[in-house]
Amino acid sequence: MNRHDDQASPYAGLVDADAHDQWAFGTSFDDPLAGVDTTLADGIDGADLATYCVMLADDALICTQRLAQWCTNAPEIEEELALANIGLDLLGQARLLLARAAAADPTIVPALPEGSPVPAEDALAFFRDEPAFRCVRLVELANGDFAHSITRLLAFSTFRLAALQRLGGSRDPVLAAVATKGVKELTYHRDYAARWFITLAGGTGESRRRLEQAITAVWPYVDELFRPNPVEQRLVAVGAAVDSSTLRGEFDSVVGQVFRASEWSPPTVLPASLVASRSGRDGIHTQALSYLLAEMQSVARAHPTGTW
Amino acid sequence: MTHNGSDGIEVSADWPLYEVFVRGKRGLNHVHVGSLHAADDEMALRHARDVYTRRNEGVSIWVVGSANIVASSPAEKDPFFAPSGDKVYRHPTFYDIPDSVPHM
Numbered sequence: 001m002n003r004h005d006d007q008a009s010p011y012a013g014l015v016d017a018d019a020h021d022q023w024a025f026g027t028s029f030d031d032p033l034a035g036v037d038t039t040l041a042d043g044i045d046g047a048d049l050a051t052y053c054v055m056l057a058d059d060a061l062i063c064t065q066r067l068a069q070w071c072t073n074a075p076e077i078e079e080e081l082a083l084a085n086i087g088l089d090l091l092g093q094a095r096l097l098l099a100r101a102a103a104a105d106p107t108i109v110p111a112l113p114e115g116s117p118v119p120a121e122d123a124l125a126f127f128r129d130e131p132a133f134r135c136v137r138l139v140e141l142a143n144g145d146f147a148h149s150i151t152r153l154l155a156f157s158t159f160r161l162a163a164l165q166r167l168g169g170s171r172d173p174v175l176a177a178v179a180t181k182g183v184k185e186l187t188y189h190r191d192y193a194a195r196w197f198i199t200l201a202g203g204t205g206e207s208r209r210r211l212e213q214a215i216t217a218v219w220p221y222v223d224e225l226f227r228p229n230p231v232e233q234r235l236v237a238v239g240a241a242v243d244s245s246t247l248r249g250e251f252d253s254v255v256g257q258v259f260r261a262s263e264w265s266p267p268t269v270l271p272a273s274l275v276a277s278r279s280g281r282d283g284i285h286t287q288a289l290s291y292l293l294a295e296m297q298s299v300a301r302a303h304p305t306g307t308w
Numbered sequence: 309m310t311h312n313g314s315d316g317i318e319v320s321a322d323w324p325l326y327e328v329f330v331r332g333k334r335g336l337n338h339v340h341v342g343s344l345h346a347a348d349d350e351m352a353l354r355h356a357r358d359v360y361t362r363r364n365e366g367v368s369i370w371v372v373g374s375a376n377i378v379a380s381s382p383a384e385k386d387p388f389f390a391p392s393g394d395k396v397y398r399h400p401t402f403y404d405i406p407d408s409v410p411h412m
Binding site for chain 1: 323
């Protein structure tokens with residue numbers, strides 16, 4: 001390495017010039033699953049696997065959209081980048097999972113005009129209507145203030161990390177690979193949220209008051225994360241999915257540690273009510289999701305044959 | 309700037325400044341890449357990760373409070389550096405470096 005180059009630009013010696021073609025996710029290849037064997041393993045139903053991947057993908061996608069809304073609004077520019085980075089990690093997971101879903105059951109992909117170049121994962125993200133979204137209601141809630149977003153991120157990343165850790169052993173190799181990659185990302189997200197949670201709890205009277213309001217608003221949506229659903233249960237039986245209800249123990253233990261460090265007792269709030277025992281995983285959402293989708297999907301829908 | 313928070317604790321409106329040094333995958337030394345604000349040392353390290361290594365630039369980060377850096381003064385530039393400008397014999401350019409000596 002040439003020392004003079006070092007001094008001209010500190011980044012000259014840092015960036016791996018050979019690896020530029022994939023410096024950011026999705027910038028250098030069209031099909032995120034190119035070259036990957038997407039054949040279904042014995043006993044795994046394609047439609048079930050597709051629905052399950054859509055659930056995991058929608059959690060990530062909708063959470064990404066909420067995190068992206070912090071751009072230009074975060075309290076410090078460093079936090080803005082941190083939140084955007086976390087969102088981009090989740091967007092990468094969503095893209096792979098939606099592509100996996102489309103490969104497992106092509107009939108779920110919305111039909112687009114003849115000749116549209118929109119790939120299947122984009123069609124699923126931008127051309128599905130609200131009832132077809134399978135995300136938990138926790139991720140769709142409006143951002144609120146910083147304390148609210150941190151509290152939601154703590155709950156979501158703790159749940160998702162526990163799920164992905166177990167999904168690394170899924171009998172679907174694509175799902176297993178996506179989960180294994182995601183574990184490293186979620187470990188950082190959870191650490192970020194937990195540190196800020198403890199910081200806000202131990203900060204000023206005002207920061208603690210806001211955190212208390214955030215817990216009251218967010219925690220009613222935590223129970224839903226662990227509700228079993230039939231699609232998941234059928235896939236658990238064939239070793240492809242993780243049973244959400246078994247993640248509660250780890251969730252309570254991790255969150256319990258954070259609450260203890262914050263000198264707070266774990267909240268005892270009533271779960272948000274279900275609609276005829278249905279919720280986000282069944283396509284029943286809060287009003288917040290319709291506004292979110294209108295914003296997220298409007299440009300893509302205005303140009304269904306556009307090339308980006 | 310400081311003001312009193314709602315519970316009377318003195319709160320600083322601005323986080324202190326930190327300088328960030330990153331070592332790349334092929335780099336041998338940490339290189340100064342910029343600065344950032346953070347409330348404490350641990351947060352500075354995480355901010356550095358988020359701000360300066362998001363394109364896979366680094367394998368190691370150092371952060372140090374800008375206030376802890378002792379810098380030479382521009383006014384002292386001549387007495388500090390000019391005397392070494394004409395001492396070409398201090399450069400190891402008058403003999404061949406063997407191939408087996410790396411990083412020179």
